[in-house]
Amino acid sequence: MSEAVSSPPARQSGPGRALRRLLREPLGVFAILLVALVVFGAIFADLLTQYDPTRINPRERFSPPGADHLLGTDQLGRDLFARVLHGGRIALYVALVSTAISLAIGIVLGLIAGYGPRWLDNLMILVFDAVKSFPTVMLALALVTLVGPSLTAVMVVVILVNVPGYARIIRTQTIALKTSEFVTAAQSMGASSARILRVHVLPNVIGPLVILASMDIPVVIAIEAGMSFLGLGVRPPTPSWGSILNDGFSNIRETAWIAVAGGLPIIVTTLGFTFLGETLRDVLDPRLKGRG
Amino acid sequence: MRTLAIDNLNVVFSTEEGPLHALKNVSFEVPENRIVGIVGESGCGKSTLINAVLGLLADNGRIAEGTIRFEGKTDLVGLSPDRMRALRGQRISTVFQDPMGALNPVLSVGRQMVNIQYRSGLSRAEKQARAVEMLRLVRIPDAEAALRRYPHQFSGGMKQRIAIAMALMMEPALLIADEPTTALDATLEVATIELLQDLQKKIGCSVLFISHHLGVIAELCEDVVVMYAGEVVERGTVRQIFNDPRHPYTRRLLECDPARQSRRTRHLPTIPGEIPDLRARPGGCIFAPRCDRAHSACAAPQPERDCGDHHFARCVLAREPETADGRA
Structure with a gap:
């Protein structure tokens, strides 16, 4: 053959390569450390402290941080360190589960809107925009009024807030891919619509969306904390960073450590996931570097 | 046996300005084990033809009339989408331009x-x-x-x-190649054509080769179908079409091929005029408005005229061989 043969070594597997490049970025390492700290604390909460996060001990109300209670205790004498660790479980659980559900629903709806008939697309866009036009707090208030405060309510709010955005991104990309040559080629080779969406469209659209979703995790954590702070989320006595913050809020001048115990993990987690998402984006899609 | 036999195919697109007759009375055959070329300028309906065969016409397009017989029996017109899909990629497959x-x-x-x-x-x-x-x-x-x-x-x-x-x-019976060499440079074009010829012999399939490049058609194909504005104006073997064209459009097309220019000219020759509006087809010969030999008889619809030996042309002058200067 007369043409020049370009044969760079076959590309290494995606996740391994991404991780190695992530570890070369200082911000990436910092982000991984922060996220690892939170995840570690949540997983091993039972081993890291012997205190029960819900056990009330009136004799040790408002003890400042010390050897007995690393972060002190709250107005009911509950150990704040235990509450923070167990609150982390709630925060991560809500963030990961509701983001995963949002992704799954968003992808399916986006593919249907993008690949399906025009009228269905128009209808779905209308619904997405309608849902999106509600402010998050209003949506949360409305839902909690209906079903009462609970973890499920928080997750439903998060899903309602996230799905329209994810679906729109998938829809736009699907429409762009629908007319691409390789989709036409697949059609001409007898592939069904479901097969085209699964084999050809999905792998092309999922990467950027996963990065976007990972950057949404801190937002979800903030929503959970915010709703729990307002008493719309996790019911007491279950620990949540938002409710700890609320406990500390009333006596912030005298016992500032309670507010710190609630606020610090939110800051650490939010920063960690945001940095992680941003470096992940830069590493996986160099075109976007330094933007956004 | 014939791998593909298209008979009197008519495809109509409904547009906002009214129906667009994209293919009119198209008939030709792809015999087994043969390479058939379709040649014509942009917009002559080559792609519509492929999509009609594959059952992938756009939503506003439909086959108004005609049959597409595949492997002697199945009529692809009106075949259920599922059965059509089963054929695509198995018995009929496609290579695209880009x-x-x-x-x-x-x-x-x-x-x-x-x-x-x-x-x-x-x-x-x-x-x-x-x-x-x-x-x-x-x-x-x-x-x-x-x-x-x-x-x-x-x-x-x-x-x-x-x-x-x-x-x-999947060793299909029919390979449809939609301008597969257009995006390649000249050396690659030759290599790809040789490869296609070679593979066709090995696999023993028929090939429907679409191109606007006359040189490639002459090199690769055994039969040629010349299309103009959604109609087949002439069809025959490569030798018949290239050495003894009977339709004025085929003659002008051959004259415009840079590879066939005997002397250098400042401008490449072109065919004056444009493809007619397919929403308002002239009643008679489709090429008449651009034809320098048109006369009163061209206003009537033109049937395909047999020029002998499976050579057909849709022109009143079809039975007159070309004169020395290319004009009658």
Whole structure:
């Protein structure tokens, strides 16, 4: 053959390569450390402290941080360190589960809107925009009024807030891919619509969306904390960073450590996931570097 | 036996300005084991024809009349979408113009070549082996390693050969090649044509080769169908079309081929005028408005006239051989 043969070594597997490049970025390492700290604390909460996060001990109300209670205790004498660790479980659980559900629903709806008939697309866009036009707090208030405060309510709010955005991104990309040559080629080779969406469209659209979703995790954590702070989320006595913050809020001048115990993990987690998402984006899609 | 026999095919698109008659009374055959070329300028209905055969016409298009017989029996017109889909990729497959876009950029070539065999019932290892075998057949060096690479790691010519390998994987009865060499440079074009010829003989399929490049058609094909504005104006063997064209359009088209210019000119010759508006077809000969030999008889609809030996032309003058200066 007369043409020049370009044969760079076959590309290494995606996740391994991404991780190695992530570890070369200082911000990436910092982000991984922060996220690892939170995840570690949540997983091993039972081993890291012997205190029960819900056990009330009136004799040790408002003890400042010390050897007995690393972060002190709250107005009911509950150990704040235990509450923070167990609150982390709630925060991560809500963030990961509701983001995963949002992704799954968003992808399916986006593919249907993008690949399906025009009228269905128009209808779905209308619904997405309608849902999106509600402010998050209003949506949360409305839902909690209906079903009462609970973890499920928080997750439903998060899903309602996230799905329209994810679906729109998938829809736009699907429409762009629908007319691409390789989709036409697949059609001409007898592939069904479901097969085209699964084999050809999905792998092309999922990467950027996963990065976007990972950057949404801190937002979800903030929503959970915010709703729990307002008493719309996790019911007491279950620990949540938002409710700890609320406990500390009333006596912030005298016992500032309670507010710190609630606020610090939110800051650490939010920063960690945001940095992680941003470096992940830069590493996986160099075109976007330094933007956004 | 004939692999494909198209008879009196009419395709109409409904548009906002009214119905558009994209294909009118198209008839031709693709005999078994033969390479048939379709030639014509842009907008003459080549792509519509392919899509009609594949059952992939746009939503506003429909086959108003005619039959498309495949392998002597099945009429592809009115075949259920599921049965049509079963034929595509198995018995009829397609190679497209743009090799850059024909492969999915995010999947490795091997993954795509294994994926496409999903209906074969082979084991994964057998599919893999088949992919390697096909890549060797289209002369991709180091086929095993090539399976692990992604489309962007191949040159345009190699991608087109991979697309050809994928199209021929299931040993179809008919390969439709839609301008597969147009996006390639001249040397690659020759190599790709030789490869197609070679593979056609090995696999024993028929090829419907669409091109606007007369040189490629002359080189590769045995039969030629000349299309103009959605009609077949002339058809016959390569020798008949190129040495003894009977339709004025074919003659003008051949005159415009730079490769056939005997002397250098400042401007390449063109055919004056434009393709007529297909929403308002003239009643008579479709080429009459641009034809320098048109006369009163051309206002009547033109049937295909037999010029002998399976050579047909849709022109009143079809039975007059070309004179020395190309004009009667």
